[in-house]
Amino acid sequence: MLRVLTLSTLFPDATRPTFGVFVERQVQALAARDGVAVRVVAPVGLPPWPLPRAARHRALAALPRHETWHGVDVTRPRFAAIPGTAGRFHAGRLAAALRPVLDAIWQEAPFDVIDASFFFPDGPAAVELGRRYGVPVSIKARGADVHLWGRARATARQVRDAAAAADGLLAVSAAMRDDMAAIGIDPARVRVHHTGVDATRFRPCDRDDAKAALGVTGPLVVSVGALIPRKGHDVVIAALTQLPGVTLAIVGEGPEQARLASLARRLGVADRVRWAGRVAHDALPGWLAAADVMALASASEGLANAWVEALACGTPLVVTDAGGAREVVTSAAAGRIAARAPAAFATAIGDLLASPPAPAAVCAAAARFSWAANAATLEAHLRALVDLHQPIRG
Template identity: 65%
Template sequence: MLRVLTLATLFPDATRPNFGVFVERQTLGLAAHAEVELRLVAPIGLPPWPLSALSPYRALNGLPTRERWKGLDTHRPRFTTLPGTQGRWHVAALVRQLKPLLTEIRRDFAFDVIDAEFFFPDGPAAVALGRHFGVPVSIKARGADIHHWGRAQATARQVVAAGQKADGLLAVSAAMKADMAAIGLAVASIRVHHTGVDLARFTPGNPAGRRRFGVQGPLVMSLGALIPRKGHDIVIRAVASLPGVSLLIAGEGPQRAALEAEIVRLGVADRIRLLGPVPHDALPDLLAAADIMALASSSEGLANAWVEALACGTPIVITDAGGAAEVVRTPAAGRIVARESAAFARAIGELLATPPPRDETHKAAANFTWEANTAALHHHLSGLVAASSS
């Protein structure tokens, strides 16, 4: 029996049900494996009082420190994040909080391996804890953890050092593996570990279902936090240039006011809408109702939204970010275009004029299954434990 301690600062809770939902799904899959026992530690970073008493930290403060989350024995310890330090002290604070907690957990659960699900601050903390408890450590890279924290002046050294000391590394795409190598991590230690998609839930549907969302004509869907990196403004301008085409954007974030202002400025509020946060369970219907999913990211690892759209038979128009070329491998999957509105408008127009068969688009997601994800993760972690025991 493989005993896994999963460490994930990127994980949903009652106040943030969509936060790290794919880490959750991966963890649930591994926990359900017949040869695995798993405990989850999902730390929550909070600033010192009195800032921690303010919204939105107040809601996080109110979460239980231990609970059963979808059947998982879950600890949610708090660690201090100091504003204005660019994350420099996150790892030290996290290790300080986790050493006594993991000591307590080991009294009745002698975990064999620490599985860190985000590179920062999880990765460096996991390496320190792994050395302290004498167990191997795996760290998974997902996107911003390498593209931001792995290059930021205050944290880059910690990220690189952790990657060099970890017993094994995972990357969400081959492109992410190359990005990890570019910051100084050994290629030989990195295994590509693709995400999964629930092919029983994300299935091709009837595009006529878009009427439920108040849309009559062609529909473009976009998913992602309302932040500059996701490029929603680019897609908005692209769709605005296509008469009669509607756009729905699911997500929330600090760019909302600016995007709303852009929609008004372009005079397209009748056909471009921001939906706000949408529960993950509602996404299959949205994606199946769309003709196209478009996302103009400046960087990604391998976006789950890409794969979920394809599973619904909805082709994607995306930038050449991260693992884009590992997903868009056939014309039926969609288009990879330059990160500019004109290029997006052309690709969207082409796909609307000559849509690929939805069953052919669906096939592009066939290799991204949670079953394959679980099997690969179990093999990876078991190998680390075996190597550490030899």
């Protein structure tokens, strides 16, 4: 039996049901494999003192300390995330909070390996705890965890040191591995570990029926992602001015919504922008399958799950050359890679609307992404780390 402790500050909860849902799916797929047992520790970072207008923090503080979440055993310890410190103390505070929690888990059921599914602050804490229990540690890079924390002055050294000390490293794409190399991590030690997609949920359907269910007629473009500057929703909104008759549905929530709505009004396209807000992951296929194009103008990515999910629904992409885009958009049927500019996005979207690829050809681009393949690769990776570690533990 391979006993895995998955450590991830990026994991869904009742207040954020889509937050890190891809980590949840990965854990479920791994736990479903014969001879593997998985326990999840999903720490919750909270300020050590009350903050004004902190309803979000109060909701997080009220989460259960332990629960079964969609069939997975999840422990949710709290750690102090001190505001105004640029994350400098996050990893140390996290490790300190986890010691008594993992001590109790270890006494109940020792684990063979720690799988840190987000690089910071999870990775540095996992390395310290791996030494405490004499087990190997794997750390996975997903995107912002390296792009942000791996370059920030206060935390970059911690990211590099954790990478050097970890027994194994994973990256969501080959491009992400290159980004890790750019900050001083040895790329030869990094294994590419692609995401998965559930093809029983994300699959093509009658597009007209799907649009009707959403109250949409005519061409539909969907953009999926948090309403933050990095996702580039403003680029797609501006592109709409050159795409008459096209409706844009933006799926996501975040602090940029008021600014984006103001932009849409100023450009005269507000009547063609739908704000879907936060959509449950199980409801996302309805939006993606209804769309003629999924467009996302990200400044940076690892490998966005929404890209693969759209393809599995038979919906081609228009995306920037960010992260693993070229590992996903591998054919003309899969879509277009465009410059991060409204005119470029309008041209690429218009091209796909004028000559839509066959849904079956689009789906083919997603065929190699599955949770079964993801879990098999992860299990093999973790077992290899445990096997290599045995002489040290013995």
